Amino acid sequence: xxxxxxxxxxxxxxxxxxxxxxxxxxxxxxxxxxxxxxxxxxxxxxxxxxxxxxxxxxxxxxxxxxxxxxxxxxxxxxxxxxxxxxxxxxxxxxxxxxxxxxxxxxxxxxxxxxxxxxxxxxxxxxxxxxxxxxxxxxxxxxxxxxxxxxxxxxxxxxxxxxxxxxxxxxxxxxxxxxxxxxxxxxxxxxxxxxxxxxxxxxxxxxxxxxxxxxxxxxxxxxxxxxxxxxxxxxxxxxxxxxxxxxxxxxxxxxxxxxxxxxxxxxxxxxxxxxxxxxxxxxxxxxxxxxxxxxxxxxxxxxxxxxxxxxxxxxxxxxxxxxxxxxxxxxxxxxxxxxxxxxxxxxxxxxxxxxxxxxxxxxxxxxxxxxxxxxxxxxxxxxxxxxxxxxxxxxxxxxxxxxxxxxxxxxxxxxxxxxxxxxxxxxxxxxxxxxxxxxxxxxxxxxxxxxxxxxxxxxxxxxxxxxxxxxxxxxxxxxxxxxxxxxxxxxxxxxx
Amino acid sequence: xxxxxxxxxxxxxxxxxxxxxxxxxxxxxxxxxxxxxxxxxxxxxxxxxxxxxxxxxxxxxxxxxxxxxxxxxxxxxxxxxxxxxxxxxxxxxxxxxxxxxxxxxxxxxxxxxxxxxxxxxxxxxxxxx
Numbered sequence: 001x002x003x004x005x006x007x008x009x010x011x012x013x014x015x016x017x018x019x020x021x022x023x024x025x026x027x028x029x030x031x032x033x034x035x036x037x038x039x040x041x042x043x044x045x046x047x048x049x050x051x052x053x054x055x056x057x058x059x060x061x062x063x064x065x066x067x068x069x070x071x072x073x074x075x076x077x078x079x080x081x082x083x084x085x086x087x088x089x090x091x092x093x094x095x096x097x098x099x100x101x102x103x104x105x106x107x108x109x110x111x112x113x114x115x116x117x118x119x120x121x122x123x124x125x126x127x128x129x130x131x132x133x134x135x136x137x138x139x140x141x142x143x144x145x146x147x148x149x150x151x152x153x154x155x156x157x158x159x160x161x162x163x164x165x166x167x168x169x170x171x172x173x174x175x176x177x178x179x180x181x182x183x184x185x186x187x188x189x190x191x192x193x194x195x196x197x198x199x200x201x202x203x204x205x206x207x208x209x210x211x212x213x214x215x216x217x218x219x220x221x222x223x224x225x226x227x228x229x230x231x232x233x234x235x236x237x238x239x240x241x242x243x244x245x246x247x248x249x250x251x252x253x254x255x256x257x258x259x260x261x262x263x264x265x266x267x268x269x270x271x272x273x274x275x276x277x278x279x280x281x282x283x284x285x286x287x288x289x290x291x292x293x294x295x296x297x298x299x300x301x302x303x304x305x306x307x308x309x310x311x312x313x314x315x316x317x318x319x320x321x322x323x324x325x326x327x328x329x330x331x332x333x334x335x336x337x338x339x340x341x342x343x344x345x346x347x348x349x350x351x352x353x354x355x356x357x358x359x360x361x362x363x364x365x366x367x368x369x370x371x372x373x374x375x376x377x378x379x380x381x382x383x384x385x386x387x388x389x390x391x392x393x394x395x396x397x398x399x400x401x402x403x404x405x406x407x408x409x410x411x412x413x414x415x416x417x418x419x420x421x422x423x424x425x426x427x428x429x430x431x432x433x434x435x436x437x438x439x440x441x442x443x444x445x446x447x448x449x450x451x452x453x454x455x456x457x458x459x460x461x462x463x464x465x466x467x468x469x470x471x472x473x474x475x476x477x478x479x480x481x482x483x484x485x486x487x488x489x490x491x492x493x494x495x
Numbered sequence: 496x497x498x499x500x501x502x503x504x505x506x507x508x509x510x511x512x513x514x515x516x517x518x519x520x521x522x523x524x525x526x527x528x529x530x531x532x533x534x535x536x537x538x539x540x541x542x543x544x545x546x547x548x549x550x551x552x553x554x555x556x557x558x559x560x561x562x563x564x565x566x567x568x569x570x571x572x573x574x575x576x577x578x579x580x581x582x583x584x585x586x587x588x589x590x591x592x593x594x595x596x597x598x599x600x601x602x603x604x605x606x607x608x609x610x611x612x613x614x615x616x617x618x619x620x621x622x623x624x
Contacts, residue, residue, distance in 0.1 A: 139579060167591070174587050175535070
């Protein structure tokens with residue numbers, strides 16, 4: 001069918017057009033329905049895309065019929081097809097969730113505009129995960145940054161500090177994006193092309209080239225800012241903790257993951273031929289930085305009392321696990337990284353959603369003091385929250401266990417006992433903050449009655465949808481493992 | 496002599512580096528949010544000049560077909576890319592300024608050091624809740 005040939009373009013264009021329409025709608029409910037229908041359509045198309053790619057291994061779409069390397073091209077292969085599916089799934093679930101929770105946190109007259117920016121963010125995430133053009137990626141990077149900043153700033157109705165968080169993200173994000181453009185400039189000067197597959201060929205012919213290496217350094221630095229990798233993560237905790245809950249769950253789940261995917265693609269797909277440099281970067285820069293990031297995130301989370309900030313800090317640790325897996329520079333390491341990208345997106349998304357429901361029902365920010373005994377008053381949401389928390393630690397029968405299993409498998413291959421011990425220790429540390437929350441929420445007596453007695457079904461249903469997927473992936477792990485291995489093969493096989 | 500020549504030939508790239516460092520320094524050192532955005536603009540502009548320099552072929556003319564095969568053209572692609580980057584830069588600045596207006600309304604200050612002091616205070620408030 002001709003429609004199916006245009007799926008990569010439609011995934012971006014559909015939310016983009018809908019975004020313009022939604023901003024003009026007078027009613028918040030109609031705006032939500034349109035947003036939800038669009039995300040559902042995107043999910044359907046993403047499934048179709050998985051189907052196409054599983055048959056043909058790679059699917060590329062040239063815009064306007066301009067064949068690559070002249071035109072802009074979207075490429076979907078084993079490395080990013082599950083990322084597209086993930087973005088589509090998370091956007092459906094979090095849009096569903098936004099119906100009650102976003103509406104409670106934002107003024108009604110602002111809601112259609114909020115959904116408009118929401119769709120813009122989703123469109124840019126699809127674009128980021130599919131584009132095969134280095135400069136086009138920058139444009140999507142900026143659309144995603146600007147729309148996320150606007151969504152974060154919407155949290156100002158609840159807490160004015162959201163504005164400062166948004167401003168900080170704007171400045172740091174813009175510096176990161178500009179670094180990326182400088183890198184693209186160097187790369188263009190060295191190779192004369194912007195098409196990612198073409199760049200690989202040209203770099204092969206060039207051999208070791210100073211301009212290309214400088215370009216790689218700038219691009220990696222820029223992408224690391226966007227991905228929230230440890231030393232350049234400082235925008236992340238404040239941004240996730242002050243954004244509206246629905247926004248935190250969307251951004252924490254997919255926004256950084258898309259940047260990490262591109263980070264992996266740069267290292268293993270595009271610059272893999274500059275072997276010495278990439279190996280040096282992975283071993284002497286990325287690995288130490290990831291380990292420090294894991295410990296920094298976990299320990300900072302243990303001492304944190306604000307729940308959203310706590311899990312934002314734990315995100316930094318989890319991103320550390322992903323980059324650590326990449327830094328092993330082995331096939332199993334890259335697969336482990338990709339498996340954890342998907343699992344962590346599902347886990348963090350559902351945790352942020354659950355916290356949003358707690359805050360909605362108690363009527364104020366979820367902190368260690370305000371959450372006393374809330375678990376007993378809200379058993380349905382709390383149960384989902386606990387399962388997601390267990391998955392975060394890596395409990396068997398949850399998707400988190402599969403991540404940890406494959407990460408340790410990759411670590412054992414290096415025969416480095418100290419590394420394995422360090423990571424095992426850090427996993428144990430993460431039990432501490434989850435136990436602290438469990439203790440406060442379940443073992444302590446409730447102090448106050450809830451502001452809203454009944455748990456909103458429209459809000460806990462999406463949490464349980466995510467939790468169900470987490471458990472299914474934990475029990476029937478074949479699909480998720482194959483997706484990770486497929487991604488690693490597609491990346492390494494690409495050069 | 497050769498090093499002076501190198502500087503003279505590549506003076507535009509030296510301007511790029513100077514502007515880039517000046518922009519970054521302003522972002523890091525200034526407390527005022529508007530001045531930080533000015534620094535960001537300068538930083539981004541330096542990259543624009545970098546791209547425009549890349550696309551210039553010495554002796555080349557504007558890339559409009561003359562019908563003569565021997566005409567030397569400048570590379571138009573980096574210039575087109577920078578048009579896009581300028582639009583992105585304008586959008587970033589507009590959003591940044593809009594945020595600064597909201598920050599001024601909410602906190603009655605746009606000086607970072609004052610706001611940080613305020614923020615510490617409200618975080619203590621949070622803990623007491």
